[in-house]
Amino acid sequence: MSTDSSSPFSWHFNLGRIPVVVEPSFWLITAMFGMIGGRLDDWRFVVSWVAVCFVSILIHELGHALMAMSLGCDVAGIRLYAFGGLTYPDRMLSRWRDVAVTAAGPFAGFLFGGVMIAVNYFVPPQTPLARTIFTDLMFVNFGWGIINLLPVLPLDGGQILRGVLGPTRQRLTLWVGVIVAGAATSLFLFIRAFFAAFMFGRMAFDCWQALSVTHDVKPLPPVQTAEPEPEALTRGWQALRSGQETEAARLAHLALSSARPGAETNAARDLLAWVALAEGNPRAALSHLEKVQPPQDARPFSWAMAYEAAGLPDRALAPALAALEREPSEAVVALAVRLLVKARRLEEAERTARDFSWKSLARRDALLADIAVARGDFDAAAALFAATFESTGRAEEAYQAALNHARSAQLERAAEWLKRALDAGYDDLEAVGLEPAFAHVRSAPEIAARLGQRKP
CATH class of the missing domain: 1.25.40 (Serine Threonine Protein Phosphatase 5, Tetratricopeptide repeat)
Structure with missing residues (x-):
């Protein structure tokens, strides 16, 4: 799996076996914020601010990465861009493990901030520049860390709340996000922090919009059958491809009720996830996939489709690229290219589209056209x-x-x-x-x- 950036000026390096990409936009946006903060009188203060943000955000992403690795994942890479970062595990984790990975990022920042407090205690800064660096470290690791834990999607706090509440209370997660982000917007407007007010206002609006398309997953009653039907799983897929979602769901539950733990149960849950996608309920699809055991046995393509349908393209990209390696097909390639375009990894998107052997060149050209538009x-x-x-x-x-x-x-x-x-x-x-x-x-x-x- 690749974390290549669309920009030829990106910085690539490895931390152990974790590849890291730093895009030019990270340096640009971070420096702009440093200059807005009134540091133009001395360029050293701008450079020190950029360095503090780089180290602190990288440690935050390493917190996500190391927790994921401790839970059995490999990490495809870390990417720093604009004013933040993303970590790409190579597979999806179960609900509570995903919560742990999400929480590890801000708490890694808190730990780093605590170490800096100890260093400051034993080796107090002697110059104005050193004191500014310490103040910036406290602001980024504690100030931003606390803000990032607010229960508002897509912040880490919102991701944690969604995992804790589970798929049956997704609308509650969004309502909490609307209320908290709205309150934060008002507070930041009051103290004239207009950029922060704009950021939280946008998050409140996004959560409000998501309420119109998000439905809580309702647990299905157990299927009562007198006797199992032969080849229920195969017939379920046939029904789904024919547009008979209700019949496909019935057959999938029949297959699940008689399946042995392991591959058979996982296959039935995969079919149920695709039935949920066909019915326009990506949250239900994610719920079915979370029950696959062990978690790494869930199909990456199913995860990617469910995350994209749920409006989470950043989370869909890693499983889409994994699916590209494991089960390449026109549908998988089209999904991967679509998500790479959204992530602005345009060179990788074009290479992926051109390298695949398409039966339909028209489908390839349509994807290349989307890349050209981007x-x-x-x-x-x-x-x-x-x-x-x-x-x-x-x-x-x-x-x-x-x-x-x-x-x-x-x-x-x-x-x-x-x-x-x-x-x-x-x-x-x-x-x-x-x-x-x-x-x-x-x-x-x-x-x-x-x-x-x-x-x-």
Whole structure:
């Protein structure tokens, strides 16, 4: 599994067997915060602030990594970017072990801060710079650590609360997040800490939005059967592929009720997870996967799909890359590329898409088009979406070709492809009407007439 960054200027090194990547954005954003803090009079104070953040955040991520390793995981890597970091275990852990791994990060920072207090006691700082470094160490390791433990997603405290409450109380986790983040926003506004107020306001909004799509997992009653049905698991997968989720769930529970502990039970739980995904309930899918024993026997692809569906792309990436190694398929590669794009690891995403032997080149080109959009290369994206449309005839691909031509100011070609999208059956006229890139294209008489004719 790779933690390669999309930037060629990233710093790569190893801590033991843990690969670490530090992206340029980490240095840039951290230095900006140091300068905002009134350190411009002496560049040494900015450099010392960046060094304090680097060491402290790296120790925080090492806390996650070492706890995961102590529980039987390997760590695919640590990545520092912007103003934080991510640790990538190579597999998912059970619910309570995941809580332990999450809590280990901030408590590693507290331990490091305690060591620095002891050093300060026995070797007091003698210069203004040394005293500033000590103050910054206390602020980052204790101040940020305490804030990070607030029960608000996606902070570590929110992750811990979600694990403690479990899948049957996910909405309660979000409500706590809304209330605590709202209170924190008000407090930071009162003390005029506007960046912190913006950050917690955004988290409160995200938790509020998540409430509209999150459902608590309700425990299913035990399945009562007079006698087991033969090949229930195989027939369950067939029913799921045919769109018969209720029948697939019935057969999965039948298979689970008669399965022997181990591989048979785990296979039934995997099917139940996919049934939950088909029903639009990713939290239930995660609940089923958490019950796989041992935890490393759960399919990485199932974990990745469940995490992505639950709106947790950062957590989905590691199992998606593991699935890419264990069971490569077009669906797995498409998922991995999609998540790499969200993580801005664009070179790795492109390499993954190009290296796979696709049966459908149109599917590959659609992924490469998404990567081009993420890079801002709208000309290349338009060409790739156009090629995909020629292969598939899907109206959505023609619309995307038009949109990216418009983004690159090729208005005539944008109008031509928008007409082709409408001819192919594209019917989301609201999207066309609201898209800023189409402002000039919509004013063309022929396009205006076409859009007017198709209004209900």
